[in-house]
Amino acid sequence: MAQNRRWHKAMVQAVVRSDPDTVLDVASGTCGVALALARHTDAWTAALDISEDMLERGRSLVEARGYQHRIVCTLGTAERLPFPDECFDALTFTYLLRYVEDPEAILHELARVVKKNGIMASLEFAVPERLWARWGWWLHTRALLPAMGWLGGGKPWLRVGRFLGPSITDHYRAYPIEWTVQAWERAGMRDVAVKQMSLGSGLVMWGSKR
Numbered sequence: 001m002a003q004n005r006r007w008h009k010a011m012v013q014a015v016v017r018s019d020p021d022t023v024l025d026v027a028s029g030t031c032g033v034a035l036a037l038a039r040h041t042d043a044w045t046a047a048l049d050i051s052e053d054m055l056e057r058g059r060s061l062v063e064a065r066g067y068q069h070r071i072v073c074t075l076g077t078a079e080r081l082p083f084p085d086e087c088f089d090a091l092t093f094t095y096l097l098r099y100v101e102d103p104e105a106i107l108h109e110l111a112r113v114v115k116k117n118g119i120m121a122s123l124e125f126a127v128p129e130r131l132w133a134r135w136g137w138w139l140h141t142r143a144l145l146p147a148m149g150w151l152g153g154g155k156p157w158l159r160v161g162r163f164l165g166p167s168i169t170d171h172y173r174a175y176p177i178e179w180t181v182q183a184w185e186r187a188g189m190r191d192v193a194v195k196q197m198s199l200g201s202g203l204v205m206w207g208s209k210r
């Protein structure tokens with residue numbers, strides 16, 4: 001969807017500006033972010049995901065686009081990254097924090113592998129802050145998304161559509177944006193910037209390692 005592409009682009013731009021040589025993309029899925037980074041930088045990227053199925057599809061896309069010499073798909077978990085301290089110029093992660101048990105511990109682990117002055121950038125769904133926008137968002141996620149899921153893919157996609165909205169609401173009830181900014185700082189990041197997009201339903205963040 002168009003807004004998802006805009007959000008990804010904003011996050012990738014935050015990294016491109018720092019002109020990294022090495023990037024780790026965590027929760028890379030089918031390597032969409034890794035491919036965007038390969039198109040816009042000369043960096044070598046490790047695309048890490050917990051799911052071999054997602055990575056398998058990612059590998060095919062990477063090969064189809066001819067980036068296999070610069071993107072390496074790696075099976076692993078964000079909880080315990082298979083890399084030494086401070087070895088990447090930049091790190092990206094997208095739609096990860098809702099899936100993990102302990103977001104604070106994950107942020108420490110992600111920041112651990114970023115070099116001093118390196119960049120970390122993320123993209124997550126969020127809940128709009130303004131009341132009228134929140135109502136529109138609620139209708140969209142609770143009614144429209146499940147209906148579109150059901151029409152497009154039957155029961156399995158109806159379940160996906162039903163899961164997303166409540167999962168986002170629950171996450172921000174437990175971990176509001178201010179908490180997340182402070183957690184980045186506690187993990188060793190400075191100058192943490194927040195960009196709320198599409199009335200606040202997309203949240204792009206970036207910062208530098210102290």
Ligand SMILES: C[S@@+](CC[C@H](N)C(=O)[O-])C[C@H]1O[C@@H](n2cnc3c(N)ncnc32)[C@H](O)[C@@H]1O
Pocket residue numbers: 026027028029030031032033048049050051054076077078079093094095096099100
């Ligand atoms: C919604 S997908 C996002 C994929 C991709 N980043 C994107 O923007 O299109 C979330 C991804 O996170 C991965 N994931 C979930 N928990 C993870 C963990 N603990 N460590 C690494 N990857 C994880 C899933 O396998 C999935 O590919």
